[in-house]
Amino acid sequence: MRLKPLLRWSLRDLRGWRSTALVFIACLALGVAAVVATQALSGGVRELLRSEAQRLLGADLILSSRRVVPEELLDLARAVPGARLSHTVEVPTLVAAAAPEGSDDTGPSRLALLMAFSGEHPIHGDVVTEPQRPLVGWLTEHDALLAPDLLALLDLEPGDDIVLGGERFEIAGAIVSESDRNDRLLSLGPRVLITRAGLERTPLLGLGSRTFYRHLVGLPEGADGAALAGRLRADMVDTPWVNLETTEGGQRSLAGSLQRGRQFLALIALASLVLGGLGVARATAAWAEPRRREIAAWKALGLRPVEILVQGVLQVLTLALVASLIGAVGGLLLAAPLPGWLEGMLPGLTVSTWRLDAVGFGLVLGIGMALLASLPSLLALHRVPAALVLRADVQPPPLSWPARISLLTVVLGGTWLLQWLQAGEATTAVWQVALVLVAALVLGVAALGLSTLIARWPRRGLPVPLRLAMASLSRSSAGRNGALVALGLGILAVATVTIVQEVLGDQLRQGVPENAPTAFLIDVQPDQREEVLSLLDEHRATEIDEVPVVIGRLQRIGGRSVQQIVDALGAEERGQRWALTREQRLTWRDSLQPDNRIVAGALFEQPEVDEVSVEVEYANDLGIELGDTLVLDVQGRRMSFQVTSLREVDWTSFRINFFLMVEPGVLERAPHSRLIAARLDPGPLQALQDLLPHRLPNVALIQVEDVLRRVADVLGLVAAGVTVMGGFTVAVGLAVLLAVVVAEAGRRRREAALLRALGATRRQRAWATATELGLVGFVASLVGVGFALLLARLVVVELLELGWHWPVLRCVVAIVTATVLSAVVGTWASARGGERPVLEELR
Secondary structure (H helix, E strand, O other), X not given: OOHHHHHHHHHHHHHHXXXXXXXXXXXXXXXXXXXXXXXXXXXXXHHHHHHOHHHHHOOOEEEEEOOOOOHHHXXXXXXXXXXXXXXXXXXXXEEEEOOOOOOOOOOOEEEEEEEEEEEOOOOOOOEXXXXXXXXXXXXXXXXXXXXXXXXXXXXXXXXXXXXXXXXXXXXXXXXXEEOOOOOHHHOOOOEEEEEHXXXXXXXXXXXXXXXXXXXXXXXXXXXXXXXXXXXXXXXXXXXXXXXXXXXXXXXXXXXXXXXXXXXXXXXXXXXXXHHHHHHHHHHHHHXXXXXXXXXXHHHHOOOOHHHHHHHHHHHXXXXXXXXXXXXXXXXXHHHOOHHHHHOOXXXXXXXXXXXXXXXXXXXXXXXXXXXXXXXXXXXXXXXXXXXXXXXXXXXXXXXXXXXXXXXXXXXXXXXXXXXHHHHOOHHHHHHXXXXXXXXXXXXXXXXXXXXXXXXXXXXXXXXXXXXXXXXXXXXXXXXXXXXXXXXXXXXXXXXXXXXXXXXXXXXXXXXXXXXXXXXXXXEEOHHHHHHHXXXXXXXXXXXXXXXXXXXXXXXXXXXXXXXXXXXXXXXXXXXXXXXXXXXXXXXXXXXXXXXXXXXXXXXXXXXXXXXXXXXXXXXXXXXXXXXXXXXXEEOOEEEEEEEEEEEEEOHHHOOOOOOEEEOOOOOOOOOOEEEEEEEOOHHHHHHXXXXXXXXXXXXXXXXXXXXXXXXXXXXXHHHHHHHHHHHHHHHHHHHHHHHHHHHOHHHHHHHXXXXXXXXXXXXXXXXXXXXXXXXXXXXXHHHHHHHHHHHHHHHHHXXXXXXXXXXXXXXXXXXXXXXXXXXXXXXXXXXXXXXXXXXXXXX
């Protein structure tokens, strides 16, 4: 067997099936583009994490806590020769535009996250300001830097004054970006930056304030950071409230979050690639079917079956290489704007998506999927008998069941292997491939059922184009069913995400009960309680609710320490660590609110023990059972509480609720602050917020509407990225429909000739084709949107436990859009072949 003449022969033969080759390329290129875009983005992020770990963290390691970190731990870091330390304190507080000196007016205010620093800051990376100057030596205790969005909200500019904690500060400039700030999307407000000396001018560090201390440690080159981290962990046994972050740990944490996003995008890319493979299979079948007599002639002339198979493989490889190259370039262009969506998570850092490894990866997956998809048609050519030259009724021998099972195993195994390469985990690839196959199977069955229903629908009295379209759909067509599955799967992917986003957005905008609080006032000290209540009364507040808040930390649950429980957690359960090690907020009440319900035990009926009531889902997550003893460190004092009741809480009420509620009379003497919720109209609410920085500077007011708006913005950002990637899946579905139309070009020409002979006009034939293919899009979108509604409802109601409403308008728009696109694309493809004389077609 000589490859060179076979290759030349294959390339010459490609010119004979140009339209089918274009469909082959379009289907595969779209699937490869989705893969390359996903790989380019995730590869760029991984490279960034490796090269910029210190900048992302801002230091080599960080000690952080809600309480003051013991000096003994800091001394261990200082003992390393050449070590550098930076200290920061973060406090949520209200920032107000300062009124003119001597004026009683109050300027507009906003909730912000205040950060005060001392020492070199940051240790690694930089803070970009406008004007750009080194922080140390520039900012004095009377200066402040504000985020640009905060400047715009308060209508201020450098040189103006603001009020922080009752003290005036001059705006020295704006914060453009911070390399170690990776929580911008989820923070309570924009950033304000001052010096530690400036913070000490204010009362914001008083008892009960929500301060967060961070101590950044920079080590000289060559220092053993792992050894220092080990010594710190050994000395932190008695200070479990202190957290230790390292470049490796921070990188793994951020990488884990991004990996989950990457796996979801990889699932969408897999759907696009599989659908592209389906289009390739239809295009290859369209090429192979009319070549059977030609193949039989080759065999009769002495060409061996293996040479015919090699020729087909060479043609597939050629087209697959061209399609994969086009898709790779398209994928890089698609990935180019994606890093902009990561700016909030990785500020000041650039993610490069121009990656040759992503291109190579796309080429491998594209060629591999093309070979897998073309394998059934190529093997069918291999089985064409030479006798077909003499007798048209001779058929190839059917595949035996073992051969069919082997072929199916090869296709599924190859798909799993390609997805393993893409997702990076064998187990993840298994469930992703299984999920796509199950969705395709369910969509196929549902689409077949709806197609059967259309075929049996009474046609008397219907317009002629509609009757012709329904008659065409009543005929069995594996290709058309494949197009239904492909288009339905694409619509399913996009519709699920957009429906979830819309329902959640509406829940955030409209799901707040009518009598729910509109504001929460935090860090209210006991001696400020009466004044705050008086202010609320002056501003016509209603539905006022107040509770004391005491900070504690879990030490033991039952007979095991928290550290033992954390050490025993598996890799998949590490997410529970935060609930065990974080600071716990405790409160007490004389009775339950209406949104709480006891589901086990009884509330505070055992006077011989100190009792605690635990929220039931929180108890399930931590393994807390009725009768267990919880030991907590409350302000340095170990206290024991017995779990005597479990509560079910309606969190959608937006009222004040806690996971842990102790019985009254136990913690009253502990240092505590008060949390107050109230409902105010928008005007008085803003007036109260503007007044607090001047009257009660330590009290922070959180507007519920602002928080909901931030969450909605994050949801919109995520949904936009997923919708762009999912749009590729819909495009591939339309390309598969195009492949089906091309594959059925011969049949359609013969039908058109018969209709012309019977007197059908060009307009009637065009409307019949558009109606038929529009019905394909209608059925596909109806099934895809239907299953998208089921999945979205499962996510919203079962997983998120939120309310549900039916997004009728979005569903109607999706169905109409898919129907029109299918009709337009299919009709255009059908008209491409032109019309031949009727007699020539009928003969």
